[in-house]
Amino acid sequence: MKNQQVLSLAIGSLLALGLVGNAAAADTKMEKCYGVAKAGANDCGSKKAGHACAGHATMNNDKHDFVALPKGTCDKIAGGSTTESDDMMMKKGM
Amino acid sequence: MYSDSSLEPNQSLPLQGRGNVVVLNSKFKMNALHDELAEFSHAIIKGVPSSLGFVASPHYSADIGLEVYSNNYRGNLQDALAGAYPVIEQLVGADFFRQLARGFISLHGSCSASLFDYGAELGDFLEHDEPARALPYLPDVAKLEWACHRAYFATDVEPLNLARLSQVSADEYANIFLKVHPACYIVRSPFPIVALWQAHQPQGSFEINLASGGEIALISRQRDVVNVREITPDEAYWLRAVIHGKNLGMATVSTLETFPTFDLQNTLLLFASLGIWTDFTLGETS
Numbered sequence: 001m002k003n004q005q006v007l008s009l010a011i012g013s014l015l016a017l018g019l020v021g022n023a024a025a026a027d028t029k030m031e032k033c034y035g036v037a038k039a040g041a042n043d044c045g046s047k048k049a050g051h052a053c054a055g056h057a058t059m060n061n062d063k064h065d066f067v068a069l070p071k072g073t074c075d076k077i078a079g080g081s082t083t084e085s086d087d088m089m090m091k092k093g094m
Numbered sequence: 095m096y097s098d099s100s101l102e103p104n105q106s107l108p109l110q111g112r113g114n115v116v117v118l119n120s121k122f123k124m125n126a127l128h129d130e131l132a133e134f135s136h137a138i139i140k141g142v143p144s145s146l147g148f149v150a151s152p153h154y155s156a157d158i159g160l161e162v163y164s165n166n167y168r169g170n171l172q173d174a175l176a177g178a179y180p181v182i183e184q185l186v187g188a189d190f191f192r193q194l195a196r197g198f199i200s201l202h203g204s205c206s207a208s209l210f211d212y213g214a215e216l217g218d219f220l221e222h223d224e225p226a227r228a229l230p231y232l233p234d235v236a237k238l239e240w241a242c243h244r245a246y247f248a249t250d251v252e253p254l255n256l257a258r259l260s261q262v263s264a265d266e267y268a269n270i271f272l273k274v275h276p277a278c279y280i281v282r283s284p285f286p287i288v289a290l291w292q293a294h295q296p297q298g299s300f301e302i303n304l305a306s307g308g309e310i311a312l313i314s315r316q317r318d319v320v321n322v323r324e325i326t327p328d329e330a331y332w333l334r335a336v337i338h339g340k341n342l343g344m345a346t347v348s349t350l351e352t353f354p355t356f357d358l359q360n361t362l363l364l365f366a367s368l369g370i371w372t373d374f375t376l377g378e379t380s
């Protein structure tokens with residue numbers, strides 16, 4: 001009985017507010033195109049062709065220096081690394 | 095290494111690279127073409143010299159020609175990974191990410207014709223990658239990013255038809271089975287993954303306390319925009335029950351048993367505002 005009231009209230013408010021979140025597909029003017037995605041972030045067209053021939057192409061891309069530690073925004077996250085204390089010790093040792 | 099002058103067009107397979115042409119050796123007959131292609135793709139994917147006598151242009155050796163293909167292959171997959179995992183790339187930095195990607199690509203070949211399908215296993219890979227394990231939240235952030243990536247490419251679905259819902263009598267509400275949008279994902283973590291993800295969006299804040307505990311991320315999509323937000327354990331419990339095929343009555347009762355303060359009204363409205371309801375069916379009246 002209580003559950004019935006809870007459901008009535010919840011669905012009643014959904015109907016009253018007319019909330020569905022997504023506009024009907026017919027309203028959507030812009031269709032997603034499979035080849036042009038994420039603002040060009042993942043296309044294999046011109047960007048990649050440029051990459052392939054601009055420097056990387058004739059070098060073996062695998063023989064880069066080994067990057068021992070992440071050097072990105074993870075530094076901004078305090079307490080986020082399990083090896084931070086080791087790094088500190090290494091720095092002290094040097 | 096140079097081309098055999100007796101080459102006939104149908105016995106060779108010219109493959110156009112930029113500025114150099116690699117031609118498979120004609121001494122193999124047509125029925126060996128499949129084997130040659132297999133060897134050729136193996137050499138590209140593994141980045142190893144080929145034992146076959148590939149014929150290159152006068153300007154490049156066969157090994158350099160193969161390396162061009164090999165680097166294109168890896169470069170494409172690497173860019174596909176960077177496209178799917180922009181937050182991971184920012185977290186670890188471009189150089190470290192490139193190294194991670196290289197390790198991942200050497201273990202995971204591309205199994206789909208679409209690059210958007212590549213990289214699903216990065217989260218699991220990060221759990222076992224030695225230098226990356228220093229950042230224990232990385233695998234879960236990667237799982238969140240993969241969910242965003244899949245959400246972006248999920249099928250478009252019409253939203254819930256409220257006019258149809260309004261025709262259901264209130265006695266039947268408990269028998270409603272709600273359908274959830276294919277772009278909807280739940281990712282749980284013992285780390286504040288939503289805060290970590292949001293820090294890397296424009297105007298994100300880095301005031302993150304890793305000790306603040308876990309977060310449950312809800313990924314959804316409205317039009318072309320993927321939304322990531324934190325939901326509470328009771329909201330997640332109820333939504334999971336609905337996704338797993340419980341009707342509204344059963345999902346709500348079981349959630350209230352575990353979370354007595356669960357607020358169905360706000361939860362239903364929240365999920366509606368995120369566009370995750372697409373349809374409903376009515377079960378048998380009990």
